[in-house]
Amino acid sequence: MRKGISTYLVDQAGRGRSGFDESVIQEGAAMIRNGDVKGGMALLPGFPRITDNGAWTRWFGHLDPPGSNILTGKLIRHSDAADPQTDGAVHGNDYIPAYPLAAGDSSVAARSGAIGQAPAGPNDYLALEYYKQLVPNSEVTLPGSICNACEPKEIAPANTWTPLDLALLVEKLGGAVVATHSQSGAMGHHMVRILKERGHLGLLKGLVTIEGSCSLPNSGLKAGDFDTIPYLALKGNYTATSEVCQTTVDQINARRAEGHGSAKAEYIKLDEVKNPVFKGTTHMMMLGTNHLDVADVILNWTDENIPLKKAAGKPKK
Template sequence: MRHIVKAALAAAMLALPAAAEPAPGGPLTIERQGSFFIGGREVKADALSTLPAYAPSGTITVDQVYVRYQVPAAATGRPLVLVHGCCLTGKTWETTPDGRMGWDEYFLRRGHPTYVVDQAWRGRSAASPVGINRVRSGKAPPDELPTVFSAGHEPAWAIFRFGAEYPQVFPGMLFPLEAQEEFWKQMVPDWLNSLPTPNPTVPALADLAQRLGGAVLVSHSQSGIYPFQAAALNRAGIAGIVSIEPGACPAATGDMAPYKGLPILVLWGDYVDLSPRWAPRLKGCRDFAAAANAAGGQVENAVLPEMGIKGNSHMLMQDRNSLEVADWLAGWLARKVGPKG
């Protein structure tokens, strides 16, 4: 099977254009950088450990969201909060698998403070071991084990639209498959189905936007719906929404009041109509955009190949033309959201 994959990749590489030119280069002056957590709650539990060296009972903090930020000198743009999708972490927005500039640095160079988060119970936002240890210690039955999943390379291949199925490659597809081994290292176990309701990431995003005094929430895939849910909770700090290939948009039959007058972009890559997973989601977002705009919204549903930008996978922020897409998005932000308040 490996020689088949290599042959498919070699053919795909010949069809690919050269990588995009770097964003504005030269020394990068950062006014400040750091990290913090937002949200979180204390939980007392009796199953923190099954090891003799660590007490089973005690208090831990859960549901917090890790935030890593960088603020450029003389910032001109709105803060961008970058939220990753399924089975990934904030690494999504950093250096690409083949070593090119990530969107966190690109938008920083374009004058936007960037805030990269790890969703609750993901990456540096700690998960709770209590559900597992309660079963392991006999305090709960096996059917109460929390649900945790990982996306295997083969099924993820089609989900990320590298090709219709593993190891096929869509013609002209722009993801750097020669660096796929580095990409697969980004993937982590996903606790989504074990989280409380509402997902703790959602109120954390609303709180973070308010703390920043007017931020654009930029989400991807699994997290695509989160900015909409955050706006429904508290729109006060949300200056705009960019939802990249969301797993779902708000229902077209729902309440559109939270989105009235709010600049919203729903952005799609290529090959969507060829995917039984993604084609219905695009249709649902088109329906949402129509309903929201009829109610006074400012929703744009943008499909890159319809604008002449072709070949993008689901991971368009890591594709070979990622900076071309980022440049287009920077223009949209300048036109629709405007400079920092």
């Protein structure tokens, strides 16, 4: 609970025990054993997750020399003395990631039980607790779906099952504000479509997209679907401004200018907010050293733009 608001933390379907179907792997393996190697390999899904190199370079720092990896190159934090970034428009010399990079696993840093040659290090940067959450997306073992209103119509499993789960949760709660992050941005928008298809769009009280996809065409939506649903997109410092999110917000606000709808739509870019507390806000801002400040930006926005639920009156005798 934060500021009196009941909160559900929902992970993607493919990261739970019910979001995995090993039968597709067994079927592919059986085909390979029976001689159909090509068919079996085509059936086996690839399990995506952020790359080992990307887990560092996406928001924490650089690998030196260029072209190296976490085993052969040195990990350099943004604003460390050897930071190769010289473009002040990207980040200055004091632009340290607002993230607890001291939170690491000491046994990993000490290379207890390690095999093979020691990497260039430093070992502390190779032992972040953060890396332990980099689990694969196992919903690739589940079937996808077809959405005739979407572009494209073929919907990946990741955007099939989690959006449905979210829609069912919103319905069961009798209404909710939904905030998504990163890969789940598209899932939140597909959830909106599913609620609309089920006749329950009115239960969605607001949608917050944090550094994720804001595409309306991909999820079969129109700007008019948000006439009564407040819409917030938000980004930190190390992620580029999303043209897609800006386009969606602009399309919703164009309807306001034409006299359609009343719900607020805004794209907040923390790197443009004149407050030093947001300097260095990473993609993983919910775990950052300024996470409560970021949360307050979102909560203050929702306080200002999402009407409070009317209290139920006392039953008449």
